Amino acid sequence: MSNLRDLYQEVIFDHNRHPRNFGPLPDANRHADGFNPLCGDRLTLNLRVQDGIIQDARFEGSGCAISTASASLMTEALKGKTEAEAAVLFEGFHHMVMGEATTVDLGKLAVLAGVSEFPARVKCASLAWHTLNAALKNEADPVSTE
Amino acid sequence: MFDVEALRIQFPILKREVHGRSLVYLDNAATSQKPRSVIDAERHYYEVLNANIHRGVHALSQEATDAFEAARDKVRDFLKARRREEIIFTRGATEAINLVAHSWGRSELKPGDEILVSEMEHHANIVPWQLLCEATGAVLKVIPIDERGALVPGAVESMVNARTRLVGITQVSNALGTVNPVAEIIRLAHAVGAVVLVDGAQAVPHMAADVTALDCDFYVFSGHKLYGPTGIGVLYGKQALLEKMPPYQGGGDMISQVTFRKTTYNDLPYKFEAGTPHIAGVVGLGAAIDFVHSVGLEAIAAHEDRLLAYATQQAECFEGLRIIGTVPGKASILSFVLKGVHPHDIGTILDNEGVAIRTGHHCAMPVMDHFGVPATARASFALYNTTAEVDALFGALRRVEELFLK
Numbered sequence A: 001m002s003n004l005r006d007l008y009q010e011v012i013f014d015h016n017r018h019p020r021n022f023g024p025l026p027d028a029n030r031h032a033d034g035f036n037p038l039c040g041d042r043l044t045l046n047l048r049v050q051d052g053i054i055q056d057a058r059f060e061g062s063g064c065a066i067s068t069a070s071a072s073l074m075t076e077a078l079k080g081k082t083e084a085e086a087a088v089l090f091e092g093f094h095h096m097v098m099g100e101a102t103t104v105d106l107g108k109l110a111v112l113a114g115v116s117e118f119p120a121r122v123k124c125a126s127l128a129w130h131t132l133n134a135a136l137k138n139e140a141d142p143v144s145t146e
Numbered sequence B: 001m002f003d004v005e006a007l008r009i010q011f012p013i014l015k016r017e018v019h020g021r022s023l024v025y026l027d028n029a030a031t032s033q034k035p036r037s038v039i040d041a042e043r044h045y046y047e048v049l050n051a052n053i054h055r056g057v058h059a060l061s062q063e064a065t066d067a068f069e070a071a072r073d074k075v076r077d078f079l080k081a082r083r084r085e086e087i088i089f090t091r092g093a094t095e096a097i098n099l100v101a102h103s104w105g106r107s108e109l110k111p112g113d114e115i116l117v118s119e120m121e122h123h124a125n126i127v128p129w130q131l132l133c134e135a136t137g138a139v140l141k142v143i144p145i146d147e148r149g150a151l152v153p154g155a156v157e158s159m160v161n162a163r164t165r166l167v168g169i170t171q172v173s174n175a176l177g178t179v180n181p182v183a184e185i186i187r188l189a190h191a192v193g194a195v196v197l198v199d200g201a202q203a204v205p206h207m208a209a210d211v212t213a214l215d216c217d218f219y220v221f222s223g224h225k226l227y228g229p230t231g232i233g234v235l236y237g238k239q240a241l242l243e244k245m246p247p248y249q250g251g252g253d254m255i256s257q258v259t260f261r262k263t264t265y266n267d268l269p270y271k272f273e274a275g276t277p278h279i280a281g282v283v284g285l286g287a288a289i290d291f292v293h294s295v296g297l298e299a300i301a302a303h304e305d306r307l308l309a310y311a312t313q314q315a316e317c318f319e320g321l322r323i324i325g326t327v328p329g330k331a332s333i334l335s336f337v338l339k340g341v342h343p344h345d346i347g348t349i350l351d352n353e354g355v356a357i358r359t360g361h362h363c364a365m366p367v368m369d370h371f372g373v374p375a376t377a378r379a380s381f382a383l384y385n386t387t388a389e390v391d392a393l394f395g396a397l398r399r400v401e402e403l404f405l406k
Helices: A010-017 A065-078 A083-097 A107-117 A119-136 B004-008 B036-049 B059-079 B093-108 B127-136 B155-159 B182-191 B239-244 B279-295 B297-317 B343-352 B365-371 B387-405
Strands: A030-036 A041-050 A053-062 B087-090 B114-118 B139-143 B164-170 B195-199 B218-222 B233-237 B255-258 B263-265 B321-323 B333-338 B358-360 B376-380
Touching: A010 A065, A010 A107, A030 A119, A041 A065, A041 A119, A053 A065, A053 A083, A065 A083, A065 A107, A065 A119, A065 B343, A083 A107, A083 A119, A107 A119, A119 B343, B036 B059, B036 B279, B059 B087, B059 B233, B059 B279, B087 B093, B093 B127, B093 B164, B093 B195, B093 B218, B093 B233, B114 B127, B127 B139, B139 B155, B155 B182, B164 B182, B182 B195, B233 B239, B279 B297, B297 B321, B297 B333, B297 B387, B333 B343, B333 B387, B343 B358, B343 B376, B343 B387
Parallel strands: B114 B139, B114 B164, B164 B195, B195 B218
Antiparallel strands: A030 A041, A041 A053, B087 B233, B218 B233, B255 B263, B321 B333, B333 B376, B358 B376
16 A cells, blocks of 8 residues: 555645745746646746856746645755756656666655655656756747656 | 445445555546446357347347347437437547537538537537637637536527527536536527537436437437446437438448449448447447436436535535535536645545545636636546445545645
8 A cells, every 4th residue: 555644745745835946037047837737737947047057946836735846846956956967866856756766866855756656646746857857958838747 | 215235236346445445436427337237248248249240141240230239229218319310329429529520510510600619518529619610610609607617697598699500518517517408508509590419428327318308409428427338429410410411430331332433321320330330338338228227317316416415515514625516406526626735636645545536627627717726626426326435535535634734
């Protein structure tokens, strides 16, 4: 039996109730939208990237606890990272939520490891990260993980 | 006396467990579970009768054809249609609507003609008409709904006009449970010379459909919401309309004679049944109709109404719960949102408690937009559900509350 508490850890509730880096980013130079229409999860990610380093990351939108907490935790993790480091985190995060082994140090993001036990919710956790990928490539089309 | 326990034992799946708990299946508006008699009918078909129909001279082909056509007679009787030629088997309600949009629509509509659908339609009764409008230059108009989830009073009357060619309306809303006044809508549409397609997918498990009394021009439903197999559905059409309509798909069974110079089409209903159909599904649908008759639609509706009333009473006392769709006389659907919790999180936690509900937009995104919610949680009841299962639903919702709102 999958443990609900593994999925819904306190840190996740905290980030769901009080999402960090939530709101507009007026001087953003990278942007992408993520939308999972079946769930109704929708987010906009704004980044300020300078000399290959993510100086700031903020998001807006609405979604379930998993997608909101994932976006909130992601924006925290991204600040100060190079684009290459962000790509490594993306890979590591992806492996973790798919239940695969990873050597990447995910730090606080590891609280989302429980998602791998809930296959229907992997798309919620990964929406923000796929949106990040699109933002770094400055893709115009909205991203979906459904 | 409605003996729900005696009915439950006829549904093998209801014995299973989910996450170590007894399954509480409250996602019946998405699809219903199947009784033993339907499963046995399909099995019997494959074990004893299987052959292609309407062709062979051998015994199996004849017996398979007889079983297939006997199911058509059951559907005719179930819908109270006048003639068996008016019953077309399709893959489901969706394909039936597409058939009408394609065949009737493309041969009948011209630029400026109007199609009317309601704001509460399932995407299956929106998108085929949008495609038709793109192809023909016809215009899609939307009958608005009010804050209770009912059609705005007087809207249909004010919107139908000489340009209206078709009204597509659901009899029961899958997202809200609203029962629409289809007889009145049909009368108003006919007064301006428009035809009416009634989407009965959500209605047939709960109320007797009488296409002759309704006088609708087309009526569609799916087998799988009526305790029957997936992948099989029905289009009813008035014979005069079906006769005039060109074939939807070409192939075997729908032809009378084929040469490379000219092909003549088969008579109704076969003109619209190209290719080898889902014979086992049709036989299973016949068994499902027998099953529903054996319980009685009135008894089923009364039981479901009791469950809905019981659930609604508990929902109204549940702090932070908002019911989406509050029209009196709803059919068997409780759609809701919980303040501070996304429906998807509700769905996962309920699933962990063994309670299966639907969360999402229910293929009715315009309804979600209307109520300003991204999604809802939806519990929908069938003849085998019990008040204890309603209690389990609210027990599980308390668990959501504990986890999220403590």
